[in-house]
Amino acid sequence: MEMGQYLEIFIEESKEHLQSCNEQLLLLEKNPEDLSIVNEIFRSAHTLKGMSATMGYEDLANLTHKMENVLDAIRNEKIKVTPEILDVVFLAVDDLEFMVESIATAGDGKKDVSLVIEKLHMIETGEPATIQMAQDEVAATTVEDSKLELKNNYDQYEQTIIQQSLDQGFHCYELSISLRSDCLLKAARVFMTFEVLEKCGEVIKSNPTVEQLEAEQFDHEFFITLITNDLSEEIKKKVMKVSEIEKVEIVEITRLNQCQEEELGDKEITNQVHAAPQKREKQIEKSKEKKSTQTKGNSTSQNKTIRVNIERLDILMNLFEELVIDRGRLEQISKELHHSELDETVERMTRISSDLQNIILNMRMVPVETVFNRFPRMVRQLARDLHKSINLEVIGAETELDRTVIDEIGDPLVHLLRNAIDHGIETPEKRRSQGKPEEGTIKLKAYHSGNHVFIEIEDDGAGINREKVLNKALSKGIISEDEASSLTDKQVFELILASGFSTADTISDISGRGVGLDVVKATIESLGGVINIESTEGQGSVFIIQLPLTLSIISAMLVELGNEKYAVPLSSIIETAIIKKSDILNAHNQKVIDFRGNIVPLVFLNEVFSVPVEIEENDYLSVVIVRKGSKMAALVVDSFIGQQEIVLKSLGNYLTNVFAISGATILGDGQVALIIDCNALIK
Numbered sequence: 138m139e140m141g142q143y144l145e146i147f148i149e150e151s152k153e154h155l156q157s158c159n160e161q162l163l164l165l166e167k168n169p170e171d172l173s174i175v176n177e178i179f180r181s182a183h184t185l186k187g188m189s190a191t192m193g194y195e196d197l198a199n200l201t202h203k204m205e206n207v208l209d210a211i212r213n214e215k216i217k218v219t220p221e222i223l224d225v226v227f228l229a230v231d232d233l234e235f236m237v238e239s240i241a242t243a244g245d246g247k248k249d250v251s252l253v254i255e256k257l258h259m260i261e262t263g264e265p266a267t268i269q270m271a272q273d274e275v276a277a278t279t280v281e282d283s284k285l286e287l288k289n290n291y292d293q294y295e296q297t298i299i300q301q302s303l304d305q306g307f308h309c310y311e312l313s314i315s316l317r318s319d320c321l322l323k324a325a326r327v328f329m330t331f332e333v334l335e336k337c338g339e340v341i342k343s344n345p346t347v348e349q350l351e352a353e354q355f356d357h358e359f360f361i362t363l364i365t366n367d368l369s370e371e372i373k374k375k376v377m378k379v380s381e382i383e384k385v386e387i388v389e390i391t392r393l394n395q396c397q398e399e400e401l402g403d404k405e406i407t408n409q410v411h412a413a414p415q416k417r418e419k420q421i422e423k424s425k426e427k428k429s430t431q432t433k434g435n436s437t438s439q440n441k442t443i444r445v446n447i448e449r450l451d452i453l454m455n456l457f458e459e460l461v462i463d464r465g466r467l468e469q470i471s472k473e474l475h476h477s478e479l480d481e482t483v484e485r486m487t488r489i490s491s492d493l494q495n496i497i498l499n500m501r502m503v504p505v506e507t508v509f510n511r512f513p514r515m516v517r518q519l520a521r522d523l524h525k526s527i528n529l530e531v532i533g534a535e536t537e538l539d540r541t542v543i544d545e546i547g548d549p550l551v552h553l554l555r556n557a558i559d560h561g562i563e564t565p566e567k568r569r570s571q572g573k574p575e576e577g578t579i580k581l582k583a584y585h586s587g588n589h590v591f592i593e594i595e596d597d598g599a600g601i602n603r604e605k606v607l608n609k610a611l612s613k614g615i616i617s618e619d620e621a622s623s624l625t626d627k628q629v630f631e632l633i634l635a636s637g638f639s640t641a642d643t644i645s646d647i648s649g650r651g652v653g654l655d656v657v658k659a660t661i662e663s664l665g666g667v668i669n670i671e672s673t674e675g676q677g678s679v680f681i682i683q684l685p686l687t688l689s690i691i692s693a694m695l696v697e698l699g700n701e702k703y704a705v706p707l708s709s710i711i712e713t714a715i716i717k718k719s720d721i722l723n724a725h726n727q728k729v730i731d732f733r734g735n736i737v738p739l740v741f742l743n744e745v746f747s748v749p750v751e752i753e754e755n756d757y758l759s760v761v762i763v764r765k766g767s768k769m770a771a772l773v774v775d776s777f778i779g780q781q782e783i784v785l786k787s788l789g790n791y792l793t794n795v796f797a798i799s800g801a802t803i804l805g806d807g808q809v810a811l812i813i814d815c816n817a818l819i820k
Contacts, residue, residue: 144240147192151237154181156510158230162223163513169218172211179208185233194246197236203257204229210261225256227514242304291342294551295362298341299390302364307338308389309364314376315384316357322381323353329379330361337372338365357383362390447540450501457497458784461690462803464490465781469806494690502686503543505583505592506534512554512581519558526565526576527558536583538590542684545664546592549657553594553680554579556654561598561678571675573597589708590686595679601672603629610635627767630670634658662816665691665708665799667765691785693802694761695778695810698742699750702810704783704802705772709815711762713777718756730771732762740818741773745797746811750775763815770819785812 158181165174182205189197204226210216232250240246291299299309312334316326327350334340342362345355365372369387376385464487471483509531520527538546562568562577569575580595603626610616610632616624624632634654661668665685672678685691685708693704694713714732721739722729728739739760743750760771783802788795799814 143192147188148237148241150188151185152234152241154185155230155234155237157181159227159514160510162227162230163517165218166220166223166517172214175208175212175218179205179212182208194236194240196247196250197233200229200232200236200250200254203254203261204233206261207257216260216263222260225253225260229253229257238304290344291362294555295342298364299362303390307364307366308369309362310369310372311388311390312361312363312372312376313384313386313388314359314361314382317381317383318357320357320381323355323357324351326379326381327351327359330376330382333375333379334361334363334372337367337375338363445500450497450540454497454501457494458690458786460490461494461782461784465804466807469804498539498686498690499537501540502537503540504535504537505543505546505590506531507543508547508550509534509581509583512550515551516554516558516579519555523559524564525558525562527562528576528578530578530580531582532580533583536585536590538684539686542590542664542686545660546682546684549660549682550581550592550594552654552657554581557594557596557598557678557680561596561600563599585686590684592682592684593679594682595677597677600674600676600678601630601633601670602674606630606632625767626672627670630672631767633670634668662765665706669767690782693781693783693812695781695804696759696761696772696774697776697778698746698774699748701746701748702778702804702808703742703746703774704781704810704812705761705763705815706812707780709763709765711764711769713759713761714771715757716760716771718758721758730760732769732771735769737762737769737771739771739773742813743773743775745818763819765816765819768819770815772813772815772818783810783812 158178161174161178161181165171165178168174182201186198186201186205189195189201207216207222207226211218211222216222229250232248232253236246236248239248302309314330316323320326331340340361340363343350344360349355350359363372369389373385373387376382464483467483467486471479512531513529516527516529557579562579563571563573565575568577578597580593582591582593582595584591606629607616607621607624611618611621615632615635634657658668661682661684667683669681669683670678671681692707694707694710696703696705716730720730722731722736724736729736730739731737742748759774759776761774761777762769762771781804783804785800786802787800788798797814797817798811799817800812801809802812804810
C-alpha cells in the first residue's frame with residue numbers, strides 16, 4: 138500500500154491526539170481519582186499506536202505502547218496517579234511530539250526513547266527508582282551537548298528560538314569574543330561587532346547583557362549567540378576585521394537535549410503560529426462543526442466539509458483584493474457617467490462583493506485556541522519551577538481571528554503569561570499571609586467587540602507597585618523628575634512596556650533581563666492593535682490587547698494633502714473636526730488644541746511628509762483626531778474625501794523604513810494612496 142497519500146492525515150490526526158493527551162493529563166493532575174480522564178488519554182494513545190504501527194513508525198508505536206500499558210494499569214487501579222508518574226508520562230508525550238514533528242518536516246521520526254521507555258516500564262512494574270529518575274530528568278535543564286561548554290544560559294523562549302532555527306536548517310553559534318587588554322573604547326568595539334553579526338544573521342542573546350555591554354560593565358570578554366546561514370569560519374573572519382579584537386572562538390550548538398525540551402514544557406510555544414496548514418484547516422473545520430445545529434428527529438447532524446490548503450485561501454484573498462480595487466474603479470466611473478443602468482449594476486455588484494468578502498474573511502478566520510491550547514503546559518511547568526500554585530482559566534478560546542493576526546500573536550502572549558507568573562502571582566506563603574487563597578489564578582480571555590478582538594491576561598497577584606516602577610524609570614532615564622510628578626497611574630503602568638525596563642530584583646531564566654514587554658508592545662502595534670494595562674496594588678493586573686479582525690482589507694478615511702491622497706485607518710480615528718486657527722494654543726514649543734478638555738498636539742502632515750501646499754488665507758483647519766492608547770494627536774489635512782474600504786498593500790522590501798507609512802492602496806481612479814501609521818506619528 139502506498140503510504141505517502143496518507144501521510145498528511147496521519148500527521149494531522151497524530152497532533153490532535155497528542156494535544157488531547159496534553160490537555161487530559163493536565164486535567165488528570167487536578168483530578169487524579171477521575172478514571173474517565175484516564176480512559177480518554179488511553180483511547181488517544183491506543184489510536185496513535187495503531188496508526189503509527191500501520192504507517193511503519195516503530196519508535197512511535199513502541200513508546201505509545203509502553204505509555205498505553207501504564208495508562209491501562211492506572212485505569213484498572215493497579216497504580217495510583219502521582220505527580221512523579223505524570224512527569225514521566227508528560228516526557229513520553231514530549232518525545233512523541235518530537236517524533237511526529239520530525240515526520241512532518243520530512244524526517245524519519247526516529248528518536249532514542251530508551252530512557253523514557255525504561256521509566257514507563259519501572260512504573261508499570263512498581264519499581265521505586267522511578268520517582269528519583271523522574272526528578273533527575275525534570276531537574277536537568279542544560280541546553281548544550283555534553284561535549285560542549287557554553288557560556289550563555291538560555292531561558293525557555295530562547296531555547297525555542299534555537300530549536301526552531303535548527304529544525305529549519307540554520308546554524309546556531311556561540312561566539313566568545315576577547316578584546317585587547319589595552320582597548321580604550323570597549324562599548325564602541327562591541328557595537329561594531331554587533332553590527333557585523335547582525336548583517337550575518339540574528340543575535341538572540343549576549344552575555345553580559347546589551348545594557349551592561351553599553352555601560353562597559355565587563356572585563357574584556359563577552360559572548361554572543363547567533364543564528365545564521367553562514368559558516369563559522371566566514372563569521373570569524375568578519376569579526377576579526379573589527380579593530381582591537383584579539384581573539385574569537387566559535388562553538389556550534391548542534392542540538393537541544395530532551396531535558397531542555399521538558400523544561401520548556403512545549404518546544405512549539407512560539408512557533409505554534411507556524412503550524413502545518415492542515416492543522417489550521419482542521420481548526421476551521423472544528424469551529425464550523427461546533428456551529429452546526431442538530432436537525433429535528435436526528436441525534437446527530439452530518440456537516441459536509443472539504444479540506445482546503447491555506448495557500449489556496451491566500452491566493453483567493455489576493456484575487457479578491459484585486460476585485461475590491463476594480464470595484465472602486467467601477468464606482469468612480471459610475472459616479473462620473475450618471476448612467477442609471479450602470480449605477481444599478483455597480484450597486485448590485487457592490488452588495489454581492491461585500492457578501493463575498495465576508496465569506497472569504499470568515500474562511501480565513503482561525504480560533505485563538507490554536508495559540509491558547511499550548512499555554513496550560515507552559516504555565517504548569519513555570520509554576521513548578523517557581524514553586525507557585527497557579528490555576529490557568531481559558532475563556533473564549535473559540536473566538537476567531539484572521540490567520541495573519543494569529544501568526545503573530547503567539548509570542549506576545551507567551552511574554553505576558555510569563556510576566557504574570559513571575560511578577561504577578563505571589564508565592565503560596567505570601568498569599569496565605571495576605572489572606573488570599575494559596576493558589577493564584579490567571580485568566581486568559583478572548584472575545585469579539587465590534588470590528589476588534591480583545592485578549593485579556595488577568596491575574597489576582599500583587600499588582601503593579603507605582604513607586605517601584607517610577608523609581609526604576611527614573612534610574613534608567615526613561616522619564617525625568619518633572620514628568621514623574623505629573624504622570625497618571627495609567628501612564629506609570631505603561632512605563633513597564635518601555636525597552637529595557639524591568640523591576641525584577643534578580644535576573645532569572647524567566648525574567649529580569651529587561652526584554653519582553655517592549656517586544657509585546659512593538660508586535661501588537663505592528664498588527665494595528667493597542668495594549669492597555671489596569672492594575673490595583675495587592676489585587677492584581679489586567680493586560681488588555683485590542684486587535685483588528687483582519688489586516689488585509691480595512692476601512693479608512695481618505696484625506697487630501699496638496700495634490701496627494703492619504704488613508705487614515707478608521708480604527709485609529711476618534712472623530713474629524715473643523716477648528717478655528719484662533720483656537721490653536723502653544724505649549725512647550727508645540728502647537729496644541731483643547732479637544733473636549735484634553736490638550737492634543739497638532740501634527741501638520743504636509744510638514745511630516747514634505748508635501749508642497751498652497752498657502753490659503755483661511756480661518757479654519759481640517760483635523761483628524763487619532764488615538765494610540767491614552768495618547769491623542771490632531772492630524773492637520775487640507776480636506777476630507779470620505780470613508781472607503783481599502784486593500785492594504787505592502788510597500789515591498791525596497792521601502793521598509795518609510796516613517797509613519799504602513800502601506801499603500803490603489804484607489805478607484807487608479808491613484809496610489811499611502812496609508813498613514815498613526816501609532817508612529819503619536820509616538
